[in-house]
Amino acid sequence: MSTAAAPSKLSMNQVLLCGALIVTLSMGIRHGFGLWLQPITMERGWTRETFAFALAIQNIAWGLAGPLAGMLADRFGAFKVLIVGGLLYALGLVLMALSTSGLAFTGSAGLLIGMAQSGTTYAVIYGVIGRNVAPEKRSWAMGVAAAAGSFGQFLMVPVENWLISGTGWQNALFLLSIASLLIVPLAFGLREPQQSRAHNAQHQSIAQAVREAFGYRSFQLLMAGYFVCGFQVVFIGVHMPSYLKDNGLSPQVATYALALIGLFNVFGTYAAGSLGQRMPKRYLLSGIYALRSVAIVAFLLAPLTPMSVYIFSAVMGVLWLSTVPPTNSVVMQIFGIQHMSMLGGFVFLSHQVGSFLGVWLGGKLYDSSGSYDVVWWLAVALGIAAALINLPVREHAIARSQTPAAA
Template sequence: MLQVLACGAAIVTLSMGIRHGFGLWLQPITQEMGWTRQTFALAVAIQNLSWGFIGIFAGMAADRFGAFRVLIAGAALYAAGLAGMALSPTPLMFALTTGVLIGAAQAGTTYAVIYGVLGRQIAPEKRSWAMGVAAAAGSFGQFLMVPVEGWLIASLGWKEALLALSAMVLLIVPLAFGLREPGFGNGAPAAPREQTIAQAVGEAMRYPSFLLLMAGYFVCGFQVVFIGVHMPSYLKDQGLSPQVASYALALIGLFNVFGTYIAGSLGQRMPKRFILSFIYFARAVAIAVFLSVPLSPLSVYVFSAVMGTLWLSTVPPTNATIAQIFGVQHLSMLGGFVFFSHQIGSFMGVWLGGYLYDVTGSYDLVWYIAIGLGVLAGLVNLPIRESAIVRAPAQPARA
């Protein structure tokens, strides 16, 4: 268990740590290339959609053939996408590399794939806790990597910094060897499959609680990606230094370490729907307070600490709820479907932030939308049923 948890956490640390710093490239790239913020935001929005959509199929492959092969392919795509992000001469090429390639890479190197391994390899009584540890690792990656990325940009220039990250992300390859699962070889899964993919998807899509989880996760994606990508520019527009933005993103990552671990641990002791509702309501309150007080480095740091505690703390209880309801046989795939909803929200948050800024000259309207969605997500999580679904006896499926 220790090897699986350590290697999975290290992969999430690297993969999520790199992507959390993309907001630092918004102004350097748009200013040098003469592009609008909407151009950059659209590419990152496509990245989130690509990540979510391809994540469904990456999850299917990981459930069927094991995570190892998916992780190797994801690492190669990540390296290629970061290099393409540095060298793209046109907005179209930038969207294809930064958007499609990196999104596909993240689908194969982040939570859906890693959580599938944890769900299969770790006992149910420790599953939510283990998922909290992995999510905390991704948060530590943000705390660790965002300042590193800021330093690389300042020291090397934004293009060279991306090429350095392209080489660094290949460290996922040796780490993937620690996630090779017994019985996943020659295309054969470890155990007979009780449901086909179509049966598992149909069952989930007919289950109201699964749809409510998807709705809440849409809001999570909208909020965190809007803030992560646009807050550095928002703060600079308000006259604060770029260092304040770097420290703010790092603080989000640091406090998210605690938030995700606490959420995962609490998920073993209390209903996960209450944890999720609290997180969404608390985010709405935190954003409202942040906008209502005078802006200063101190207010930014306090907001970042609070939001960091709530940042990815939705991830462990959401995925643990899926495993609790449906079991672990198709966990990576079903987690991929829920995460696709998250990424649709991410697309809307990052693209709408750029679009409304270009149209109105400010981010105010998007902040207000984020508050309203937080209240809505808090409400829709309350009626979720977490008990295991009752299935009629059936013959084992052949595929």
């Protein structure tokens, strides 16, 4: 009797290398968008809310397109979604540079780039990791991919600041559009064998998977916690440069602060992925959110100096994207790998709703009150809530009936 051969898979090293480079580019470029706030609004004569609203739309478009991008990646292959995402990214950056009205800027920097990010970041990459990396190494591998996104921030933010200073903000966007096209050839390194994806698609329809996830309490709690993550990191990432300048600190301090967040998050996300192999992930997530609130309170109460900014940035950097590996790993533990990219996209949608509110409220409340204080303290309160929300999460695989799924 012959034994069926196991479906071939991509090597773990290949998946991590190509996935890490794609996330480095995609996340690295978008982390520096806050550096464009003042030069664009000053030249175009726009309010900060106009710029902030476009980036808020970017985040919500990213979130809304995420489940669809994940569904397509699970069904037809991640590399096809990544190619389309890379092309959209380049187009969005070019049109962002050429936009002369708030509506056009919202369509390019907001809608197009948001859609591009849904197909070039974590949900799609984590689906490939889940299908090609052994279960005992998945949390660690997710930490490596998230650390790559953090390294992208550390690498790209100073580069973007240098490009803006040396070539002007428009030319800087044109050059970044060329860089984003590198995602296309890298996507072919994540082209999975057809039989591998077919082997994993055995039991559930898409509709069944969605109903199961949204009816499960722990999935709801993870989504609520991820909402807070989005609110905090996007508010800080976009508005902190202007907050520091408003308080008399030089633009270089903001550049170094964002770079430090990226540098220290390399260690934070890697550590979160590794710790997720050794301890309950719900406790890890709860601790991360609680420590964020402590860090923000200390930052607001301490005298604002370059050194206090750098210390805050380093601490927040450790906590910045460290929620990503444990959150996605828990989703995979509960529901399995068949619909991982799609379910990860739904969780990330909640993150992006939080991002929308964080970046938009930052601009809205600043324009109405002349201060970011209310949003800072709201971020503190939400962090405490997220720490409590994650404690009841159940991490074990969901119990399913053995009856076959309907065709």
